[in-house]
Amino acid sequence: MTRVGLLLVAFAVALGLRIVLGRPDVAADVPAALVFAIALLVVAIAAGTRVPVSPRAVLIGIAGLALVCAPVAFEHVLTAKPVYGTQGFAGWAAAVVVVATAEEVFLRGALYDATERVWGASAAIGLGAVCFALLHVPLYGWHVLPLDLAVGLVLGGLRQGAGTAAAPAITHVGADLVGWFLR
Amino acid sequence: MVSVNSARRRWLAGALLVGVGWLASPSAVPVYDGISAPDEPYRYVSPPPDATKTAPATSVSVNTPVTGGSNSQGLSLQTGETGPQMSVFLPQFAMRAATGPIHIAVTPAAPTDLPPGATADGNVYDIAMTAPGGPVTLDKKYAAIATLYLRATSQRAPQPTMYYRPAAGAAWTALGTTAGGLDIRVSSFPGAGQYVLAKAGTAAAANASSGMPVLPIVLVGVLVVLAAAVVVVRLRSTSGDAAGTAAPSPAE
Numbered sequence: 001m002t003r004v005g006l007l008l009v010a011f012a013v014a015l016g017l018r019i020v021l022g023r024p025d026v027a028a029d030v031p032a033a034l035v036f037a038i039a040l041l042v043v044a045i046a047a048g049t050r051v052p053v054s055p056r057a058v059l060i061g062i063a064g065l066a067l068v069c070a071p072v073a074f075e076h077v078l079t080a081k082p083v084y085g086t087q088g089f090a091g092w093a094a095a096v097v098v099v100a101t102a103e104e105v106f107l108r109g110a111l112y113d114a115t116e117r118v119w120g121a122s123a124a125i126g127l128g129a130v131c132f133a134l135l136h137v138p139l140y141g142w143h144v145l146p147l148d149l150a151v152g153l154v155l156g157g158l159r160q161g162a163g164t165a166a167a168p169a170i171t172h173v174g175a176d177l178v179g180w181f182l183r
Numbered sequence: 184m185v186s187v188n189s190a191r192r193r194w195l196a197g198a199l200l201v202g203v204g205w206l207a208s209p210s211a212v213p214v215y216d217g218i219s220a221p222d223e224p225y226r227y228v229s230p231p232p233d234a235t236k237t238a239p240a241t242s243v244s245v246n247t248p249v250t251g252g253s254n255s256q257g258l259s260l261q262t263g264e265t266g267p268q269m270s271v272f273l274p275q276f277a278m279r280a281a282t283g284p285i286h287i288a289v290t291p292a293a294p295t296d297l298p299p300g301a302t303a304d305g306n307v308y309d310i311a312m313t314a315p316g317g318p319v320t321l322d323k324k325y326a327a328i329a330t331l332y333l334r335a336t337s338q339r340a341p342q343p344t345m346y347y348r349p350a351a352g353a354a355w356t357a358l359g360t361t362a363g364g365l366d367i368r369v370s371s372f373p374g375a376g377q378y379v380l381a382k383a384g385t386a387a388a389a390n391a392s393s394g395m396p397v398l399p400i401v402l403v404g405v406l407v408v409l410a411a412a413v414v415v416v417r418l419r420s421t422s423g424d425a426a427g428t429a430a431p432s433p434a435e
Contacts, residue, residue: 003416010409017402025338025366039406046410048417067197071205084265088223143208150204154197161193 014039027139037102044110057162061170104169108159125156225336229293240291249283270332277326282316301381304343329372338366343380345370
């Protein structure tokens with residue numbers, strides 16, 4: 001329980017650091033996002049988090065990617081929105097891979113493990129989803145809460161089903177990268 | 184069989200969750216997370232000395248048909264940058280003309296003769312509306328929701344105000360301006376003419392820097408302490424487990 005509390009406080013402090021460094025546009029500030037990612041990774045390593053990668057986890061991650069991208073792909077087809085080009089993609093993608101992976105290693109790795117040990121898998125999924133949703137409010141506003149809460153629960157479900165944070169990390173990174181083209 | 188059904192149910196529940204979450208979020212999220220996809224640097228007609236070299240700012244034009252004395256289709260027009268530096272929404276029946284088509288042309292220009300004390304934030308956008316049968320006017324009722332969006336040159340606060348004048352050389356009027364995003368400024372569309380974003384005061388004042396970043400340093404320090412605390416808790420927990428394994432208590 002102490003460990004869960006410490007991880008939650010560390011998460012809040014890391015998020016605060018990202019907000020302070022990233023103002024006025026926290027969501028677009030790449031250095032602030034990278035500092036946030038490094039902070040999460042340091043705390044996850046301190047907690048002894050391991051993220052084994054298995055073929056099954058990769059398959060679950062890819063299936064999860066299809067699931068979370070379905071609504072935005074469907075909307076794009078319906079509204080005939082243009083698909084964005086690749087100009088500026090490489091640098092942005094590199095940063096996104098680091099940030100999304102760090103979030104998963106922390107939320108579905110360190111925090112999940114610590115919470116599951118005390119209160120079980122359901123609580124671990126729920127707590128991770130709440131943190132995931134709240135994390136995005138300072139970046140994008142309150143309107144993201146329903147979607148990110150739902151996606152957070154799905155990512156937690158993937159973690160439980162795969163037995164490792166590798167699966168939600170693949171889903172998360174993939175969804176972010178797809179988002180470049182389908183914005 | 185039972186586990187296959189259980190897995191299917193879980194995936195279906197996941198799909199339902201994401202679908203409901205998507206519908207419940209009133210506007211699209213950049214993705215579910217990550218870093219907002221960046222806009223390209225602002226394209227100036229007359230760039231300041233420190234501006235990034237870019238392609239020229241784009242123009243845009245369109246013809247829209249007239250039926251019964253007004254535009255029969257609503258339209259949205261935007262320039263070609265990523266993201267667009269100018270975007271205008273003109274609803275159905277908002278423009279009146281004797282005959283069509285109505286030609287709408289948007290051209291960027293360098294800012295000139297701004298209000299005293301104001302500093303331009305980007306280009307002037309000249310919006311012309313012409314028709315072969317005479318002048319194009321706005322219908323007050325339908326044009327009430329016509330909207331103009333201009334992108335500011337940066338997301339730095341304070342964000343600029345939109346100014347309008349009906350023709351070059353006329354006096355500028357400040358428009359009621361709201362935020363449509365971190366660097367998107369939104370106003371109603373009073374008609375053809377020139378539009379520009381401008382800030383009160385000088386650019387130098389807007390660029391004034393703050394002092395030493397004390398708060399980030401404090402937060403990094405707190406994080407280091409927390410990480411150390413997590414290590415201590417983990418090691419204690421590990422040594423406790425090892426002790427428990429090596430020497431079971433009499434109760435076991």
